Amino acid sequence: MHDVRYVVDNLDEVRARLARRSDEAAKLLDPVSDLAGERRRLIAAAQEKQAARNTASKEMAGLDKSSEAFAQRRASLKTLSQEVKDIEREQTEVQTKLDSILATIPNLPDPSVPDGVSEDDNAVVHVWGEPKSYDFEPKAHFDIGPELGILDFERAAKLSGPRFVVEVGMGARLERALINFMLDLHTKEHGYTEVAPPYLVKDTTLYGTGQLPKFEEDLFKTRKSDPERSYDLYLSPTAEVTLTNLHQDEILDGADLTRAYCAFTPCFRSEAGSHGRDVRGMIRQHQFNKVELVRVCRPEDSMDELENLTRHAETVLERLGLHYRRVALCTADLGFGAVKTYDLEVWLPSQEKFREISSCSNCGDFQARRAKIRYRTEKGKKPQLVHTLNGSGLAVGRTLVAILEQGQRADGSVEVPEALRPFMGVDVITGA
Numbered sequence: 001m002h003d004v005r006y007v008v009d010n011l012d013e014v015r016a017r018l019a020r021r022s023d024e025a026a027k028l029l030d031p032v033s034d035l036a037g038e039r040r041r042l043i044a045a046a047q048e049k050q051a052a053r054n055t056a057s058k059e060m061a062g063l064d065k066s067s068e069a070f071a072q073r074r075a076s077l078k079t080l081s082q083e084v085k086d087i088e089r090e091q092t093e094v095q096t097k098l099d100s101i102l103a104t105i106p107n108l109p110d111p112s113v114p115d116g117v118s119e120d121d122n123a124v125v126h127v128w129g130e131p132k133s134y135d136f137e138p139k140a141h142f143d144i145g146p147e148l149g150i151l152d153f154e155r156a157a158k159l160s161g162p163r164f165v166v167e168v169g170m171g172a173r174l175e176r177a178l179i180n181f182m183l184d185l186h187t188k189e190h191g192y193t194e195v196a197p198p199y200l201v202k203d204t205t206l207y208g209t210g211q212l213p214k215f216e217e218d219l220f221k222t223r224k225s226d227p228e229r230s231y232d233l234y235l236s237p238t239a240e241v242t243l244t245n246l247h248q249d250e251i252l253d254g255a256d257l258t259r260a261y262c263a264f265t266p267c268f269r270s271e272a273g274s275h276g277r278d279v280r281g282m283i284r285q286h287q288f289n290k291v292e293l294v295r296v297c298r299p300e301d302s303m304d305e306l307e308n309l310t311r312h313a314e315t316v317l318e319r320l321g322l323h324y325r326r327v328a329l330c331t332a333d334l335g336f337g338a339v340k341t342y343d344l345e346v347w348l349p350s351q352e353k354f355r356e357i358s359s360c361s362n363c364g365d366f367q368a369r370r371a372k373i374r375y376r377t378e379k380g381k382k383p384q385l386v387h388t389l390n391g392s393g394l395a396v397g398r399t400l401v402a403i404l405e406q407g408q409r410a411d412g413s414v415e416v417p418e419a420l421r422p423f424m425g426v427d428v429i430t431g432a
Contacts, residue, residue, distance in 0.1 A: 116330025169432030208371030360391030
């Protein structure tokens with residue numbers, strides 16, 4: 001969410017910065033100019049009427065209550081009070097329209113974000129490792145898993161429809177091992193506090209991180225079974241939502257920042273608009289597990305914290321020996337709430353291409369303003385908005401996919417990364 005005063009006072013600058021994303025993003029500001037003018041007019045009119053009301057009230061106080069002048073002043077004061085109420089009502093209506101528009105306007109890209117018109121303009125920052133060479137034709141995970149009996153897409157479709165998977169035996173153990181490995185790494189070495197949040201979240205919580213109102217079609221909404229409940233509940237699309245909103249409507253002690261949280265949760269996404277994309281396998285599913293990282297910090301620290309968070313996610317890939325690269329997203333590919341984002345992309349031999357496995361973003365004060373998360377440096381000082389950051393550390397299903405594909409062997413078995421062996425109890429997966 002943008003600061004309405006900043007946008008109104010700096011319309012040309014904000015429009016230019018949004019135009020770096022796209023012309024469509026910049027056009028979202030078009031109604032703001034007229035509404036801003038109306039807002040200024042109403043504020044001035046309200047102040048004028050309030051001043052006149054105050055003057056009339058003072059003059060009336062010095063008059064004889066039984067006099068005709070007193071009665072006239074009282075009638076005038078009543079009229080002025082009603083006029084003030086009418087103007088304030090108009091102000092509220094204009095402000096509501098402004099807030100509604102601002103809630104759909106994406107964040108402003110940081111100057112360091114590369115310009116671009118598509119994902120093809122994303123900038124590769126660095127590459128870790130090299131592609132493995134195979135003396136056989138590498139298979140895709142959706143062939144490897146079923147042949148080993150550890151992934152079952154057919155039974156998942158019978159149970160729940162397309163874009164689901166049943167993990168069996170060593171497949172289920174591999175998923176669990178990855179979750180435990182990631183949580184141990186982030187809590188024991190990277191200093192994150194582990195959280196086990198709810199999987200159902202309020203509409204107001206989703207608004208706080210920017211999923212609502214813009215991305216409602218991507219969410220699974222539950223039925224409102226309790227007539228006394230005033231809010232809607234949704235299946236959480238990512239633990240970013242719950243971890244960031246832990247401090248919703250709070251003022252934190254600046255001495256306690258940065259705060260770092262991690263959580264394992266299932267994530268639920270309708271994948272609206274992705275028809276025909278990644279139909280087979282586990283790349284794009286309605287339900288998947290993820291270990292999420294969130295950092296809450298002072299504004300001056302947020303770019304350094306983005307580097308920290310991204311390195312923490314990269315460490316998972318490096319410990320698992322998975323070939324990957326870091327990519328700086330260009331302006332056209334930047335997420336709605338982000339000022340800057342690094343994507344981590346892991347190599348899939350079957351596709352001979354890199355695929356996203358983590359997205360690490362600095363959201364500046366965009367989410368904090370929506371969720372009202374502030375901090376105070378000293379007692380008595382005016383509270384300021386924090387900056388929030390989030391990233392996958394990692395998407396568990398996609399990590400499993402990368403292990404199956406990069407670790408596959410000619411006999412159909414899969415080598416388990418050394419770092420996972422204490423969690424798996426085996427060095428090689430030969431079947432369920």
